[in-house]
Every structure is written in C-alpha cells, then in structure tokens.
Amino acid sequence: MNQEHPLLQEELMGYADGQLQDGHAEQIAAHMESCSECAKAVADARRLSMLMATWQIEQAPKQLTESVLAAFDTRPHRRNSGSEFGGWTRGRVLAWGFGGAFAVLILFVVAVPSLLRSRQATSEYKQLNAQLPASSPSTEMPQSDIKKIVSGEAGQGQGQQGTLGQLSKSTADSPTGPMVIRTAQLTLITKEFDGARARIEAIVRESKGYIDHLTVRSDPGSSKSLSAVLRFPSDTLDARLADLRKLGQPKEETQNSSDITGQYTDLVARLNNARNTEQRLLALLRDRTGNLKDVVAAEGEIARVREEIERMEAERKGFDNKVQYATVQVELMEEYHAQVQPGTPGAGTRIHNAAVEGYEGASETILGIALWGLTYGPALIVWLVVLSSLGFLAWKLYRRVHS
Amino acid sequence: MKAANMQNDEQLMLEFQGGSREAFEELFSRYRNPIYGFFRRRLNHAARAEELAQETFVVIIRGAERYEPKATFRTYVFAIALKQLWSERRKEMREARTAAEPFEEGRNADPANGLWIRSALSRMDPDQREVLMLREYEQLSYEEIAEVLGVPLNTVRSRLFRARAELRTLLDEQSIKGVSR
Numbered sequence: 001m002n003q004e005h006p007l008l009q010e011e012l013m014g015y016a017d018g019q020l021q022d023g024h025a026e027q028i029a030a031h032m033e034s035c036s037e038c039a040k041a042v043a044d045a046r047r048l049s050m051l052m053a054t055w056q057i058e059q060a061p062k063q064l065t066e067s068v069l070a071a072f073d074t075r076p077h078r079r080n081s082g083s084e085f086g087g088w089t090r091g092r093v094l095a096w097g098f099g100g101a102f103a104v105l106i107l108f109v110v111a112v113p114s115l116l117r118s119r120q121a122t123s124e125y126k127q128l129n130a131q132l133p134a135s136s137p138s139t140e141m142p143q144s145d146i147k148k149i150v151s152g153e154a155g156q157g158q159g160q161q162g163t164l165g166q167l168s169k170s171t172a173d174s175p176t177g178p179m180v181i182r183t184a185q186l187t188l189i190t191k192e193f194d195g196a197r198a199r200i201e202a203i204v205r206e207s208k209g210y211i212d213h214l215t216v217r218s219d220p221g222s223s224k225s226l227s228a229v230l231r232f233p234s235d236t237l238d239a240r241l242a243d244l245r246k247l248g249q250p251k252e253e254t255q256n257s258s259d260i261t262g263q264y265t266d267l268v269a270r271l272n273n274a275r276n277t278e279q280r281l282l283a284l285l286r287d288r289t290g291n292l293k294d295v296v297a298a299e300g301e302i303a304r305v306r307e308e309i310e311r312m313e314a315e316r317k318g319f320d321n322k323v324q325y326a327t328v329q330v331e332l333m334e335e336y337h338a339q340v341q342p343g344t345p346g347a348g349t350r351i352h353n354a355a356v357e358g359y360e361g362a363s364e365t366i367l368g369i370a371l372w373g374l375t376y377g378p379a380l381i382v383w384l385v386v387l388s389s390l391g392f393l394a395w396k397l398y399r400r401v402h403s
Numbered sequence: 404m405k406a407a408n409m410q411n412d413e414q415l416m417l418e419f420q421g422g423s424r425e426a427f428e429e430l431f432s433r434y435r436n437p438i439y440g441f442f443r444r445r446l447n448h449a450a451r452a453e454e455l456a457q458e459t460f461v462v463i464i465r466g467a468e469r470y471e472p473k474a475t476f477r478t479y480v481f482a483i484a485l486k487q488l489w490s491e492r493r494k495e496m497r498e499a500r501t502a503a504e505p506f507e508e509g510r511n512a513d514p515a516n517g518l519w520i521r522s523a524l525s526r527m528d529p530d531q532r533e534v535l536m537l538r539e540y541e542q543l544s545y546e547e548i549a550e551v552l553g554v555p556l557n558t559v560r561s562r563l564f565r566a567r568a569e570l571r572t573l574l575d576e577q578s579i580k581g582v583s584r
Contacts, residue, residue, distance in 0.1 A: 010560050013567065017538065019545050048567055051574070052539045055517030060439035064453050065431070068460040072427055075464050 012038055016045035179319065181258045182234055182326040184241060190248030193224045193334040200228065200330065203243045207232050209325065226332040237326040244330060251333075264319050271312045278305045412476035420467050431460065434480055437541060441484050444540055446491070455491060459484045474550055481541055482551045523573035531566035534559055 014020045015028045032039040190196040197216070204211055209232035218224045232240045245253075281302045285295065345353070410418075410426075412433065418426035438459055442452035462483050470479065524532055537543045537551065545563075549556045 010564050013564055014545070014560070017545075044571075045567065048571065049539055052520050052535075052570075055444070055520045055540075057436075057440040057443045060435045060456065061449075061453055064435060064439060064456055067457050068431060068435075068464075069428070071457070071461045072424065072464055 009041065012041045013045055016042045016049075178259060179261045179264045179323050180234075181260060181319075181322045182237055183256045183258075183328075184237065184326065185252070185254040185329045185331075186241065186244055186250065187252040187331040187333075188244070188248035189251055189333050189335055191335050193226070193332070196247040196332055197226055199247055200226075200230070200244070200332070203240060204230055204232070207236050207240050209233060209236075209240070212327070223334040225334065226330070228330045228332075230328045230330060231325040232328060234324060234326045237328070241328065244328070248332065260319060260323070264316070267312060267316055267319070271309065271316065274305055274309045274312065278302060278309060281305065413472045416467070416470055416476050416479075417472065420470060427464070430476070434460075438480065438484055441481065441541060442488065444536065445488055451491070455484075455487050459487050462487070475547065477543065478547045478550045481537070481543065481547075485551055519574070519577060523570055523577060526573055527566065527569055531562050531569060534562040535566035535570065538563055 011020070011024075011028065015025055018025075020028065028038075032042065188196070201211070209230060212229040212231050214226070214228040216224065216226050230240075241253075241255075281298055285298045285302070410429075412430060415426040415430045419430060435456075439452060439456045442455045443449060446452045446455070459480070463480065466483075524536070527535070533552070534548055537548045538545075543551065545556060545559050548563075549559045552559070554562075
C-alpha cells in the first residue's frame with residue numbers, strides 16, 4: 001500500500017472474489033474508477049478464475065445416486081465393517097491406542113528411576129546386614145554402634161573401615177528392622193479420679209516415657225475428666241496399656257500400627273544421595289578455581305542441598321521419634337454422682353429478690369409504654385384526626401340521605 | 404412443510420434428522436455433483452472418486468443425529484469430504500500408490516480443455532492448491548474455507564493470494580514452453 005494505491009493486493013483479491021463488506025467494496029470500486037492499475041489487478045484475478053473454470057468435470061454417475069439412496073434406506077442396519085470397531089472408527093482406535101501407549105511410556109519413565117533408587121537402598125541395606133555379624137559381636141547391633149564403627153569411635157570398629165565403612169556411609173541411617181508406628185486410644189471411667197491421675201503420671205515416669213499433652217476439666221456440678229496424650233517406649237506399650245486399664249473400667253479401646261519401613265528406607269536413600277551431592281559440590285568448590293559466577297552458582301547449589309539435607313534429617317528424626325515412642329491417647333472420666341447444691345438461698349431472700357424483680361419489671365413496662373407513646377403517638381394522633389374527620393363526614397352524609 | 408426445493412440446506416438437514424427422505428433427496432441432489440467433482444478433481448481414478456463421494460454421503464446419513472446447525476451445511480459437507488480425502492491420501496501413501504501425485508495426466512496439455520490448468524495445479528504447493536481449489540471449484544467463502552481447513556481467516560487470504568500468484572507463474576511458464584515447442 002502506498003500513496004497512489006491505498007489498497008492491499010489481498011483486498012483487491014477479496015473484491016474480485018466478492019468477499020468484502022459492502023462499504024469496503026464500494027470504496028474499492030470508487031478507487032478503481034480512477035486507478036487503472038488496481039482495475040487491471042482485479043481483471044487479472046477474474047480472468048484467472050475464468051481460466052480455472054475451463055476445467056470441467058462430468059456429472060456424477062447414476063450409480064452414485066442409487067447407492068447413496070440405498071444407504072439411506074438401510075441406515076439403521078448398515079455398517080461399514082471395515083472402517084469401524086464396535087462404533088469406533090479406525091482413527092479413534094489408533095488415537096486412543098497411541099495415547100494409551102504414550103501414557104504407559106511416560107509412567108514407565110517416571111516410575112522406574114524411583115523404583116531403582118528404592119531397590120538400590122534396600123540392597124545396600126541387606127548387604128550391610130549380611131556383613132555386620134562378621135564385624136560385630138552381636139547380630140542385633142544397635143544403630144548407635146554402627147555409627148561408631150563408621151566414625152571409628154568404637155575400638156573394634158577401627159580396623160574395619162574398609163568395605164564396611166564405605167557401605168555404612170551410605171546406609172548408616174538405614175533401619176535395622178521393621179519401622180512401625182504404634183498408636184492407641186483408651187477411654188476409662190473411674191471412681192477415684194485423683195488417684196487415677198496420680199497413677200497415670202507414675203506410670204509415665206516409671207516407663208521413661210513422657211506426657212505430650214494433658215488437660216483436666218473440673219466444673220462444679222459435673223464430673224471431672226482428663227484428656228492426655230502419653231508417649232511410651234514402643235517395646236513397653238503392651239505392659240503400659242495393661243497398667244492403664246487397671247485405673248478404671250475401660251469404656252473404649254483402639255490400637256493402630258503403621259509400617260513405614262519403605263518410606264523410611266526411601267527417605268534414607270534420598271538423604272544419602274543429598275549428602276554425597278553435597279560432598280561432591282564441596283570438593284568441586286575446593287579443588288577447582290572458576291570465575292566468580294561459577295563459584296556463586298556452586299555455593300548456591302550447596303546451600304540448597306544443605307537445606308534439603310536438614311529438612312530430610314528433621315523428617316527422619318520425626319520418624320524415629322514416632323517409632324521409638326508409641327502414642328497413647330487417654331480419656332479418663334469420673335463416675336458422676338449428682339449432689340445437692342450447697343448454698344441455696346432462704347425463703348426471705350427469695351421473697352425479697354422476687355419483690356425487687358417485680359418492681360424492676362413494672363418500671364420497665366411503664367417506661368416501655370411511655371417510650372412507645374412518644375415514638376408512635378404523634379403519628380397516631382394525625383391518623384386519628386384524619387380518620388375521625390372522614391367518619392364524621394360519612395356519618396353526616398348518612399344522616400342526610402336517610403332524613 | 405414448505406416445498407423442499409424452497410428451503411435452505413440447514414432446514415433440510417434438520418428435517419432429514421427427523422427422518423424425511425424428501426429432505427435428504429433434495430440435499431443429495433444439491434450436493435451430488437459438487438461432492439463428486441470435489442473428489443474427481445483431486446483423484447486420478449473416477450471409480451475411486453465415486454466411492455469416496457458415496458462414503459461422504461453415508462457419513463452424513465449416519466451422523467445425521469449428531470448434526471447441529473452451528474455452521475453452514477456446506478462447511479459440514481466439505482469438511483467431511485476433506486477428511487475422506489486426507490484419509491485416502493494417507494492410505495495411498497501407505498500403499499505407495501501413484502495416485503498420491505494427482506493430476507499427472509495433465510502434463511503437456513492444451514489450454515483449451517482445462518488440462519493446462521490441471522498441469523499447473525499439479526505442480527503447486529499442496530496447502531495453497533487446496534485453498535485455491537476450495538475457492539474456485541467448490542465456491543466456498545473465505546470464512547467457510549477457514550472453518551473447513553481449521554486455519555485462521557488471514558491464513559486463508561494469504562494462502563489464496565500466494566496460490567494465485569504461483570498459478571499465474573506456472574501458467575506463464577507453460578505458455579512459454581508451448582510456444583517454443
């Protein structure tokens with residue numbers, strides 16, 4: 001488009017094809033009257049269309065009509081069995097087939113690395129367990145001792161820093177048995193509430209557990225109740241539950257166990273990977289000198305990995321705590337005996353109170369009426385005047401008619 | 404009911420949905436030759452063109468219950484025909500049939516009988532050629548072409564413009580060759 005031809009070639013084409021809005025077409029028609037070049041372009045386009053129209057096709061054969069009308073007549077039953085699979089076209093079958101295969105492939109790609117990681121951690125853990133009897137006096141070696149061997153603190157662990165030390169670096173935190181979180185709920189009714197409460201505290205103390213949370217309610221006129229969350233070493237849970245049941249009559253009891261071995265093993269594997277990554281990054285930073293940008297990037301990555309390690313360690317400690325200490329929620333309720341409430345006022349006091357309340361009630365009523373009169377009185381007076389005037393006029397009219 | 408030949412395509416299709424044979428016959432009579440011509444211009448074999456035209460109408464018959472007058476019936480019909488054509492082309496490619504290259508018989512043709520045009524069209528870019536043919540032979544509007552091909556309206560305009568320019572160039576080349584021969 002330029003000063004002489006303010007139209008695009010595509011606009012001229014649209015005009016030649018009759019595909020422009022009326023106003024726009026008129027504008028182009030007006031322009032063409034004074035512009036031979038644009039008029040020639042339009043004429044060329046029309047000539048090309050006419051040239052193309054020289055390619056003529058014969059009429060559709062009669063058989064087409066017959067076959068299509070036959071298809072119409074048989075439409076409820078007719079099916080092109082070659083192109084359909086139970087109502088699905090071949091294209092749809094292929095599309096869903098490829099789509100499904102692609103989804104399975106994606107699932108495979110995502111799941112396999114995770115599975116391999118878990119299996120790797122498990123196999124390392126098994127390998128460590130297989131080696132432990134040879135390097136320690138007991139097959140049931142505590143986790144703390146393994147750490148000592150790894151760090152070289154234990155005397156007999158000094159000489160076994162080779163293979164075992166290497167293995168233990170990656171599996172030091174792996175569980176030595178099933179990791180099970182145990183929880184229980186116990187509801188008791190007791191006649192001796194205070195004694196039972198003291199006994200609960202003694203049981204916790206003796207078992208080297210602790211009270212996570214404790215609330216006592218004691219309202220006048222109702223029974224006392226206690227709600228507590230107690231933590232006991234898991235291996236003593238059954239004995240402690242037996243002790244607690246003796247405190248009163250058990251009303252309800254629930255016990256749950258949750259196996260988190262797989263979850264824990266996976267967490268440990270991820271933790272070890274993160275630690276290795278951190279070590280590699282530290283070594284990289286120490287041994288290689290790069291430009292400032294690379295150093296800053298490496299330090300940023302170390303900080304991120306460290307944060308991840310600390311988060312996973314906190315998570316692991318949380319698991320350890322839940323596994324080592326079982327959770328018992330105790331609800332203790334005192335057996336309720338209704339009692340005569342002391343301090344009921346005498347008859348004189350009650351008469352006096354009734355007289356005072358009556359006087360106050362009467363005063364409030366009078367005050368209420370006065371306030372109501374002041375609020376609605378003026379409007380009532382106006383309405384009264386209007387209605388009585390109308391009534392008077394109506395009465396006069398009635399009298400005049402009947403007289 | 405109005406006489407079938409006084410109604411527009413969409414009204415006829417809705418009546419056909421209700422089971423009217425008369426409505427279908429009227430629609431068929433309107434689109435029999437355009438649909439046959441559509442395939443005949445794009446395929447080498449007349450028999451195959453007839454089969455695909457028949458399949459197109461069969462699809463319309465079977466899909467009548469699902470038809471909704473959201474777009475013009477012309478768009479609906481040619482969209483189905485185009486899908487049939489693409490399906491045929493894919494099949495030809497798989498079977499490596501020569502028909503994948505249409506219009507072959509038009510080379511070295513005479514301008515008088517349209518073979519000249521066929522020869523030039525056969526050498527065009529397929530996307531541009533399709534837009535041009537839908538416009539010139541099926542007489543679809545720009546909007547209808549955009550809807551049938553599933554491309555923006557501006558793409559239709561630009562492809563059509565380029566297609567015409569290319570066709571002119573090819574016709575000019577053929578003209579020069581014809582004169583020199």
